[in-house]
Amino acid sequence: xxxxxxxxxxxxxxxxxxxxxxxxxxxxxxxxxxxxxxxxxxxxxxxxxxxxxxxxxxxxxxxxxxxxxxxxxxxxxxxxxxxxxxxxxxxxxxxxxxxxxxxxxxxxxxxxxxxxxxxxxxxxxxxxxxxxxxxxxxxxxxxxxxxxxxxxxxxxxxxxxxxxxxxxxxxxxxxxxxxxxxxxxxxxxxxxxxxxxxxxxxxxxxxxxxxxxxxxxxxxxxxxxxxxxxxxxxxxxxxx
Numbered sequence: 001x002x003x004x005x006x007x008x009x010x011x012x013x014x015x016x017x018x019x020x021x022x023x024x025x026x027x028x029x030x031x032x033x034x035x036x037x038x039x040x041x042x043x044x045x046x047x048x049x050x051x052x053x054x055x056x057x058x059x060x061x062x063x064x065x066x067x068x069x070x071x072x073x074x075x076x077x078x079x080x081x082x083x084x085x086x087x088x089x090x091x092x093x094x095x096x097x098x099x100x101x102x103x104x105x106x107x108x109x110x111x112x113x114x115x116x117x118x119x120x121x122x123x124x125x126x127x128x129x130x131x132x133x134x135x136x137x138x139x140x141x142x143x144x145x146x147x148x149x150x151x152x153x154x155x156x157x158x159x160x161x162x163x164x165x166x167x168x169x170x171x172x173x174x175x176x177x178x179x180x181x182x183x184x185x186x187x188x189x190x191x192x193x194x195x196x197x198x199x200x201x202x203x204x205x206x207x208x209x210x211x212x213x214x215x216x217x218x219x220x221x222x223x224x225x226x227x228x229x230x231x232x233x234x235x236x237x238x239x240x
Contacts, residue, residue, distance in 0.1 A: 029067045036074045045125040072135045079146035100163035101211035108203045151178045166217040
């Protein structure tokens with residue numbers, strides 16, 4: 001008879017059929033993640049331990065650490081999953097729209113929709129994510145997979161659109177849009193209006209301005225200033 005507890009704790013146990021093993025492992029991983037997010041909302045990030053998460057999820061502590069090395073890795077799992085959900089939800093917007101502004105507005109609203117259920121939780125760990133040395137920071141090396149996935153979404157927004165813009169700006173724009181998105185998320189974290197309507201208004205007001213600036217980038221008279229801006233961005237990006 002197979003030892004169920006051992007199999008759950010070690011999803012790589014020899015002799016277990018691969019599809020069943022992988023499915024069970026993913027189910028356990030998602031259970032731990034969902035339990036952690038709920039406890040973070042209920043108790044706060046700092047007050048929730050890995051042991052408490054494991055107990056609430058009904059798994060061994062060692063099993064919880066098997067899937068997530070620390071609480072920080074749980075938040076990274078949350079980031080990664082949110083990006084997956086945002087990409088899937090963005091597909092319909094990007095399929096139906098070709099205008100850059102409509103695509104950008106739609107994707108940003110989709111992002112707010114995806115994050116909506118976690119609004120009450122977001123503020124509890126944002127003070128940790130805001131710390132520059134924290135692995136929870138969206139700018140940290142630990143967050144690079146989620147960051148790259150988010151930038152890729154904005155690259156899809158741009159590449160599938162009919163917008164005409166300066167070639168050098170086209171290369172840098174997805175990351176610049178992501179930086180703008182981080183500003184929107186920061187506003188959203190502190191937005192206490194019903195259903196975060198103020199954040200929706202911010203998106204609706206900012207997107208036409210971004211669209212206008214992108215379109216103007218092709219004007220010859222603005223190209224020197226654009227080159228200076230891009231050079232400045234590149235200089236601060238380098239780790240001298």
